[in-house]
Amino acid sequence: MANRIREYHRPEDWDELRRLVYDRKDIQAVEAEQLLISGPDSLNKCDAVIDTGRVLRSYITEKDNYINIGGGTTLQDIAESLPVRQLADGILCDAASSISHLGFRNLATLSSMMFDLNRGISTEIWLALYVLEGFPMFRSDSKLIPEVIVPIRLQRRGGYVRVARTPHDAAIVAACATFEIADGKCANVRLAVSSLDPEIASEIAESAKGKVVSPDLLHTIGDRVMKAVNPVDDFRASAEYRREMAGVLAKRALEMAWKRATQ
């Protein structure tokens, strides 16, 4: 493993990191976090490792109705964070804590989730961030995420559901939804489902706007999700099953969020 790697760099700041990435044309570099997320093969074809430990910082702060989460923040810190817990019934905390085991979550950072190209372990983080309207701050000079900013909307309620072989196995399908209520009706609905294009999910969720959530409405949304989703076959489940479950879980996530919003 990693037998080509001859250099190890630990940049002190973004400028130094940028110089390594762009100015050193003689090397192929990878970030150290890739080893955790992508496995040993990720380092096989590279000459150098960039340790981003000093560049990516770990913090969760509240300011001006936003929560700022540093890219170096671990999933376990997110799972345990009280400020994050207040966001839509803690769906981001729940999504973070469902991933793998404690040791893994202690090492995996928010930024490292970017390297999850084929395993799907980060899916639920992205689903939760999407419905929370969190936005990652990408650095143009690298593929790293120095920070994610999530708006605080205390009236927003959330639902997060998943189907898996066991509680901490990678989800076969997961769904997140959030609601804000105005005059007893849906004012702002957001929905995210595994294997569903976020724009399509937004469009489907919009159909609930201004309405009271009813079984019929949930059924309609579930049906639309089922038709729109683009799932894959793998050893955990077939595409057919995933398609059906996307509909079921979309309904459940919305129902859970609605119940919390109207309690």
Next chain:
Amino acid sequence: MKVSFQLNGQPQQLDCEPSELLMTALRRNGVWSVKHGCETGECGACSVLFDGRIVPTCVMLAGQAEGHSIETVEGLTIGQEVHPIQQAFIDTGAIQCGYCTPAMIMATKMLITKEARPTEAQAREALSAVLCRCTGYVKPAEAVLRAAAIMRGEAVPPATGGGIPLDSIFPPRAAPPDESPELPGGLAMQVRVTPRTAIGTQSGTEVVGKSEPKVDAVKLAKGRPVFTDDFSMPGMLHAAMLAGPHAHARIKRIDTSKAKALPGVHAVLTHEDVPRVIYASGGQSYPNPPPWDQVSLDSKVRFVGDRVAVVAADTPETAREALDLIEIEWEILPAVFDPQEALKGEVIIHDEPDAVKILDAKHNLAQTVHAVVGDFEKAFAESERRYERTYYSHQVQQAAIEPHVVITWWDEDDRLVIRTATQVPFHVRRMVAPLLGLPVKRIRVIKPRIGGGFGGKQEMLIEDLCAHLTLATGRPVRLEYTREQEFISSRSRHPQLITYRAGMANDGTLNALEMKIVEDTGAYGTHGLTVCTVSGLRGLSTYRCQHMHLDAKIVYTNKPVPGAFRGYGAPQSHWALESLMDEIAADLGIDPVELRLKNAVQSGEPLLLAKALGEGREGFEQNVGSCGLADCIAQGAAASGWDRRDDPDFKIDPERPHIRRGLGMAACMQGTAIAGLDMGAASIKMNDDGSFNVLVGATDLGTGSDTVLAQIAAETLGVPLNDIIIYSSDTDFTPFDTGAYASSTTYISGGAVKKAAEEVKRQIFERAALMLGVPAPTPTPGPTPSPALPHRNSTDGGEWGGGSGWHLKDRQAVAPDGRSVALNAIALHSLHTQDQHQIMATASHMSYESPPPFAAQYAEVEVDTETGQVTVTKLVMAVDCGIAINPQTAQAQVEGGMVQALGYAVCEEMPYDSEGRLLVKRFGDYHIFQADEVPEIQAILVPTYEPSGPFGAKAVAEIPMDGVAPAVGNAIYHAVGARVRDLPLTPEKIWKELKELRK
């Protein structure tokens, strides 16, 4: 590059390569408690506290440690001190193989530092950082809570729980068992006890029947270098194995010149370099059961992952780089992955002329098994109710956390030493010798502690490859599988397609039973015949039936090779049989418990197929001896709340309309050792201070067998457990033992220890009599053989001093007149004073019986009717393992086995793509249960007295694997009416059945 950090509070600076993993850097610098289990951060065996947090180090580069603080278990204490967390793990029996224990202890430290009063949920979350394949996490979670209490300064009760009330079981000291009125016919004693998980420890014995701490617990808790790979030699080379990329292909040309030219490479071996010697890799009886269809390296690969070449180089990285430089021109051959297709013979997997005893190579039929009792067809045709059902049990991996690893070298006498993680050191020595062209006398096999085996190490798997490299280079060589290689190139459980036909009377009496098995043995036949034989025996023995038929085919396919795996064929047959019984009960409208009780075999009844179904040869007639099945069923039912089964309030949760609850059960029967085949020997030597060395060839693979054997010796010799120094195993120094499999160690090796101890006792009495000037005692006769079972044997065959008034107690030999001599005085007198003599003995033991342990397993589930997702909320197992020599370790076996079986039931599987490539090659995808996922587990020991076992013991290690899958499947049926007949019971399969039901 230099990396500076704090290691256990001390500044540390390491020289590392930029690519070096933190795990290897730590181990290279003597931090042996950090273990290799995978390369993906998913098993956690390599975990340390990194700035106070538990993290896996196999996915960190050494450079990432710069400026940080690392804590390992080595830093917890100095010298012989034991930290309270370590003590809690020792006291609660939380340590089995111990490979993951250091990481678990560090996870505990992290939690307690943060939370002085943790909840069980917090304990389980902390432990989730570390996968454990042995314990089921019950006792580790208990250890965390206990450690926290100790560290808060609270008094904790003695942690000797988990026992069984033995005072009513053991006959009075020195009274022969057949004098006990509760043992009708000398065969069985059933004692009703109320369900419990932690029970008293009083008994008529001093050491046996007590939950003594494991004899190896301290060193394992301290992370000492006790495993195969915790060892390094000057000049040691590192080996890597090239696994074939095709399911079926012939090597037309292989060019190793570039690999050999790579600096640092010392040897590259292919089929062109090693002798072609046919063998079978299963580590079991001599001669190995057929077929013999393997060679060390072949010109053909028969599955993706098959051996192609091995390299030895200065570093592991160089060895792997060299593998990439081997050029191979392949002739790709058609492959077949389905046994039914394989039987058509359109693809011939074994076309080599030198394979031995393949039954029909042209149709990929490795072997068959047939057995008949009575007239099945007639009885079936005449039955009032007839059933035919087909069930499929799938391929799963042992997934021991310690990978296969071996180190070989020439010693100073030019003898080859093989230090290996094996369950079968003596079989390895016998089997590897002809492959290397060395006589057995020039080979020594050392078995250190083993990080779990579960049957996967009952194989001569990689020892030959490593040894070939030592022969080629003259250097020490180390070969270790990666986790991916563990999945694709080691062993697994045989998938079986089982079709049952059952003829029943309307009242639920079983009249006729037929079992047809098609077993997939993958590319090689190792263990294929014997596993299938056990499937047949176990699938046709639990219930009384006069007309039975077995027809089994063992079929080659181009898939990775199954082998021995805990249960050895019985989990497959129990899945089918116990599902069938549930289906019959539902059809007849009989409670599943009642149906089983009506038909279950009982004490004194014959096992009609035992003679026909020996392991690879004819077996021996067997009767059921001790049998606690009825009690197991009753106690399990009570503990599981079986009487709630039809209560709508139990089945339906109004708060969760999609959820339905269900209860299911299964009855189980396993064997204890292989009758007439397994043999173990023990040697006991008395030391100057009255302590004893016990040498056994038996192999403790984490089960606690060293402790159990030491307890048997201590009990017989009247000394506390810490006066016994037990050592296992080394083919140069310890006597022969067939090894750790077939649940045989307590029964067979324990029998040998007891016999040897009895002989040592005789010598002690003789010496004491000489010192006291009184006549020496004579032996009391052993139990009278049963007329029904003339070969029935006992482990003692007579007890020295029994009835004469001589006995050993509290390190004293006590004469009939009440005078006594201390054992240390006896030892010194014998060694130094008069008629000098080393008090010592060697004994061996085998048995023509295989007394079955029995069990009842219960599962409570919640099924989501919309998604098919199953949550198992509780598992109960009541098990009759005879007398548990160490109730705590026996209970731990049950708990760990149940969780392993739960993975088999609901998530673990080995799926392939259309080219035969395994799709799961890492723990994350394979997914074994972690601590915060397991349901409530309740293990109940139901004591019986097995006269043929040492102190009444029989087996416990394998039977927990048998009943969980059918109990869960039956519970799902009870909850939602969906009957899934192929494992594992995934959400999608259940959802599909539910969809069918709705049509």
